[in-house]
Structures are given as C-alpha cells and as structure tokens.
Amino acid sequence: MNLYSLYMKFFVMSANASEMSLWERMKPPVDISTNGHLIDSLFILTTKLILFFFILVCIGLFGFSWLYRHKKHPKPLYTHGTSKKHVAIVAAIGALVFIVIDMQITGISNRDYMEVYNNWPKESEDIVRVEVLGQQWAWNFRYAGKDGIFNTEDDIVTLNDLRLPIGKKIVFQVSAKDVIHSFSLPNTRQKIDAMPGRIHKMWVELTKPGVYEVVCAQICGTFHYRMKATMTVYTQEDFNKWQDEMQQRTSFAMEKESADLYWGWKWIANN
Ligand SMILES: [Cu+2]
Structure with a gap:
C-alpha cells in the first residue's frame, strides 16, 4: 500500500467518522470558556x-x-x-x-x-477544585467530596471522566505519575504540563454545557494519542446532582485498604 492510498484511507475513515466538511474540521474547536x-x-x-x-x-x-x-x-x-x-x-x-x-x-x-x-480566584470564593493526575495513558480526576478535604474517604475519583459545571471558577491542580504529560482542554484554549513531583495550577470558567474532550498535549509514549478523557459540562444543578450520586457510590470505592486510590495531595491554597 503506498502512502497516497494510506492517506486516502485515513481521510475517508475520518470523514465518515464525523459528518463535518474538511473546512469545518480545520476550524478551531468551539470555545466554551470565558477567557x-x-x-x-x-x-x-x-x-x-x-x-x-x-x-x-x-x-x-x-x-x-x-x-x-x-x-x-x-x-x-x-x-x-x-x-x-x-x-x-x-x-x-x-x-x-x-x-x-x-x-x-x-x-x-x-x-x-x-x-x-494569573488572577487566581480566591479560596474563599465558591470554586470547584479538581486534582488531576496524568499517567501512561489515562487521566485521573479527584474531587474533595462533602468534607472539602482531598485524599479522604469521601473523595470522588474518576478515570478519564471529568465533570464540571458552568458559571463557576474551576481550579485544577495537576501532576503526573510517570512521565511529563500535558493537561489540555482545547475548548478553553488552555493547557498545562503535568509533571511528576510537581503540582501545576490552572483555572477556567465554562459557559456551555455539553460533552467535550480532554487530551494530552505532550508526547508521552506509545499510546499518547489515546490519552483522552471526556469533559462533561453541566448546569450547576446537574453538576450537584451528579456529585450527590457519586458521593453515595464512591463511599465504598474509597475503601481504606485500596491505597492506590489515595493518589491525591493536600490542596495548595492560592491565597
Ligand atoms: Cu500524556
């Protein structure tokens, strides 16, 4: 198979995968953030x-x-x-x-x-805090749960499944387990390196509910291209509903003996 036919095959495949025209697909992804x-x-x-x-x-x-x-x-x-x-x-x-x-x-x-x-939302504000851990080749997300303290039993922990509300400032603290990754949200035009041994921060505010993509923007190994997660953006009511549901479910997921689940860290306050 020559390069041209390989290209055409890929082109047809991707064209079938999405109904968008080539022109449509060249456009930047829809912007769903305030900034x-x-x-x-x-x-x-x-x-x-x-x-x-x-x-x-x-x-x-x-x-x-x-x-x-x-x-x-x-x-x-x-x-x-x-x-x-x-x-x-x-x-x-x-x-x-x-x-x-x-x-x-x-x-x-x-x-x-x-x-x-660099104008960080105040810790006293009503913000959403999420800890993000990149690894070969997945994204782990952690919410503090009811007690507001990270790395405790009532945390909500998800894999490749980021859920966020609109209309609230969201602060991410980002790290990595193995190699350098990059936590990228194309629909907000923002990304930040996820590095082992370091915690990086990024904040966004979203405006449009829907399902979007989280990707890794740093070549990090064989399956770098597969390092994707979904970002589901809810209204605030739906987000609260989801959190309540998860809270009940994760009470058994965060068992004391499953030490692997406690990959989180103490939240580092901005101000
Ligand atoms: Cu990666």
Missing part, C-alpha cells in the same frame, strides 16, 4: 500581522526583481549594503517588525496573563 477569546484574538492578530509582512516581503522580492530586470539594467551593480542609507533602511525595517509584531504580541499576552490567567 478563550483572548487566545483566539491573539492568534488571529498574530496571523494578520504576519500575513501583512509576508505580503510586504513578496512585493519587495518580486517588485524589485521586476524593476531591476536584465532588459532595463543590463549592467549589474555590486554593493555590500554597508552604506549609511542601506544600514538605516535595514535598521528601520527591523525596528518596525519588532515594534509592530513582537512588542504588540508580547504586550497583549503579558496583559492577559497578569490580569486574567
């Missing part, structure tokens, strides 16, 4: 700026090639480009790119980071 638009707008701005300078470079490249074509200028002019004029032009273009692209993007992302992503 995802910040990343999207930065991405679009970056693309526009780069496109603008790309077109400018193309105009220069092809324009000057045409302007100084052999027919009009049979005698070539050799230069080292070290004259004051040339140095000034190069410096000006360099400065323009730096100011218009780099400074602007750095400024916006720095502002978003300081004002939004």
Whole structure:
C-alpha cells in the first residue's frame, strides 16, 4: 500500500467518522470558556500581522526583481549594503517588525496573563477544585467530596471522566505519575504540563454545557494519542446532582485498604 492510498484511507475513515466538511474540521474547536477569546484574538492578530509582512516581503522580492530586470539594467551593480542609507533602511525595517509584531504580541499576552490567567480566584470564593493526575495513558480526576478535604474517604475519583459545571471558577491542580504529560482542554484554549513531583495550577470558567474532550498535549509514549478523557459540562444543578450520586457510590470505592486510590495531595491554597 503506498502512502497516497494510506492517506486516502485515513481521510475517508475520518470523514465518515464525523459528518463535518474538511473546512469545518480545520476550524478551531468551539470555545466554551470565558477567557478563550483572548487566545483566539491573539492568534488571529498574530496571523494578520504576519500575513501583512509576508505580503510586504513578496512585493519587495518580486517588485524589485521586476524593476531591476536584465532588459532595463543590463549592467549589474555590486554593493555590500554597508552604506549609511542601506544600514538605516535595514535598521528601520527591523525596528518596525519588532515594534509592530513582537512588542504588540508580547504586550497583549503579558496583559492577559497578569490580569486574567494569573488572577487566581480566591479560596474563599465558591470554586470547584479538581486534582488531576496524568499517567501512561489515562487521566485521573479527584474531587474533595462533602468534607472539602482531598485524599479522604469521601473523595470522588474518576478515570478519564471529568465533570464540571458552568458559571463557576474551576481550579485544577495537576501532576503526573510517570512521565511529563500535558493537561489540555482545547475548548478553553488552555493547557498545562503535568509533571511528576510537581503540582501545576490552572483555572477556567465554562459557559456551555455539553460533552467535550480532554487530551494530552505532550508526547508521552506509545499510546499518547489515546490519552483522552471526556469533559462533561453541566448546569450547576446537574453538576450537584451528579456529585450527590457519586458521593453515595464512591463511599465504598474509597475503601481504606485500596491505597492506590489515595493518589491525591493536600490542596495548595492560592491565597
Ligand atoms: Cu500524556
């Protein structure tokens, strides 16, 4: 089987798997978070700026090639480009790119980071706390349960099954069991590395109920591509209902003797 037929086979398979057109599938996943638009707008701005300078470079490249074509200028002019004029032009273009692209993007992302992503919800607020443990090749999730304390008998522990409510700030503390993974929620445009021996934090707020994907965004071994979980987003009432149901079920799951289930850690307060 040659590469082309293999590609076509894959293409047809994936086309059948989802009814979406190729164009539809090239679009970013639907944004279901309060802050995802910040990343999207930065991405679009970056693309526009780069496109603008790309077109400018193309105009220069092809324009000057045409302007100084052999027919009009049979005698070539050799230069080292070290004259004051040339140095000034190069410096000006360099400065323009730096100011218009780099400074602007750095400024916006720095502002978003300081004002939004690093602006942690207060521990006193009504937030949802989830501990996440990545492992080859699955995602473990842990909720503190009724007592609000992690790693105790009434914890709710799930495998590849993340459930969250809309309209509340959700704080994740993320770690890994074996190698480096990356806890990624494409529908919120956010992700964070899951590293053994370290606890990383990330917060999101969701806006749209539905079923979405959690993926691993860091090559972590043979079945990295399979390291997926579902993220079910509920209304707050449905989320509470789910928690109550789970609470009853997990009271026997978190038996004292099943030490493996106590992979959690003491919640690290932000403030
Ligand atoms: Cu992974």
